Amino acid sequence: MPTDIEPLARHPKATRPGEKIGLHHSMCYGCGDEAPVGLRITVVAGEGVTTTATMKVEDWMQGGPGVIHGGVLSAAFDEVMGTTPLLLRKPVVTGHLAIDYAKPIPLGSTVHFTCEILGGVGRKIYTRAYAHLGDPDVLVAGAHALFIEIDLEKHFAGYRDKAVHAGE
Ligand SMILES: CCCCCCCC/C=C\CCCCCCCC(=O)SCCNC(=O)CCNC(=O)[C@H](O)C(C)(C)COP(=O)(O)OP(=O)(O)OC[C@H]1O[C@@H](n2cnc3c(N)ncnc32)[C@H](O)[C@@H]1OP(=O)(O)O
Numbered sequence: 049m050p051t052d053i054e055p056l057a058r059h060p061k062a063t064r065p066g067e068k069i070g071l072h073h074s075m076c077y078g079c080g081d082e083a084p085v086g087l088r089i090t091v092v093a094g095e096g097v098t099t100t101a102t103m104k105v106e107d108w109m110q111g112g113p114g115v116i117h118g119g120v121l122s123a124a125f126d127e128v129m130g131t132t133p134l135l136l137r138k139p140v141v142t143g144h145l146a147i148d149y150a151k152p153i154p155l156g157s158t159v160h161f162t163c164e165i166l167g168g169v170g171r172k173i174y175t176r177a178y179a180h181l182g183d184p185d186v187l188v189a190g191a192h193a194l195f196i197e198i199d200l201e202k203h204f205a206g207y208r209d210k211a212v213h214a215g216e
Pocket residue numbers: 072078126127128129130131134138139140141142143144170171172194196198200
C-alpha cells in the first residue's frame with residue numbers, strides 16, 4: 049500500500065446500511081441471479097465504507113476432497129471487495145488481488161465475508177476483507193485487493209457485442 053493513501057468517504061446517495069447493493073449484471077459469475085453457474089453473492093452495505101456478504105459452499109465449488117476450491121474463494125473475495133467501492137459510487141475493476149488461506153472450508157458451510165475500504169490514491173482504491181464460518185473470532189481467510197476506477201463505457205467498448213444475456 050502506498051504511504052500517501054487517503055481515506056475515502058461514503059457517497060451521500062450510497063446504498064444505506066443494512067440494504068443490499070444491486071446486481072451489476074444479471075449474468076455476472078459473482079453476483080448475477082440469472083447466471084447458469086455462479087456464486088450468486090449478495091453484498092450488503094454496512095456502516096461507512098464497509099460491507100458484508102455470505103456464500104453457501106455448494107458441492108460444485110469443491111476443490112477437494114470435501115473442501116472449497118481456492119479459486120472459488122478467490123472469486124468470492126473479488127466479488128465482495130469489488131462491489132464495495134459502489135458505496136463511493138465508483139465503478140471499478142480488479143487490478144491486484146491477494147488471498148491468505150488460513151483454514152480449509154468444508155462443503156456445506158456458509159462463508160461470512162466482511163470488507164472495508166482502506167482508502168485510495170487517484171483512481172486506486174485499496175480494500176481488505178476477512179472470512180469466517182460463523183464465529184468472527186475464527187478467521188478462515190483474508191484478502192487485500194487494489195481496484196482501479198474505470199470509465200464504464202470506455203472500458204467495455206468493443207466487448208459489449210460479446211455480452212451474454214439471460215434467455216438467449
Ligand atoms: C468481471 C467484470 C466486472 C466488471 C465490473 C464493472 C463495473 C461494475 C461496478 C461494480 C461491481 C463490480 C463487482 C465485480 C467484482 C469483480 C471485479 C473483477 O473481477 S474485474 C475483472 C478483472 N480485472 C480486469 O479485467 C482488469 C484488467 N486490467 C485493466 O483493464 C487495466 O489494467 C486497468 C483498468 C486495471 C488499469 O489500466 P489503465 O490504463 O486504466 O490505468 P493504469 O495507469 O495502468 O493504472 C492505474 C493505476 O493503477 C496502478 N495499477 C494498475 N494495476 C496494478 C496492479 N496490478 N498492481 C499495482 N498497481 C496497479 C497503476 O500503476 C496506476 O497507478 P498510478 O496512477 O500510476 O499511481
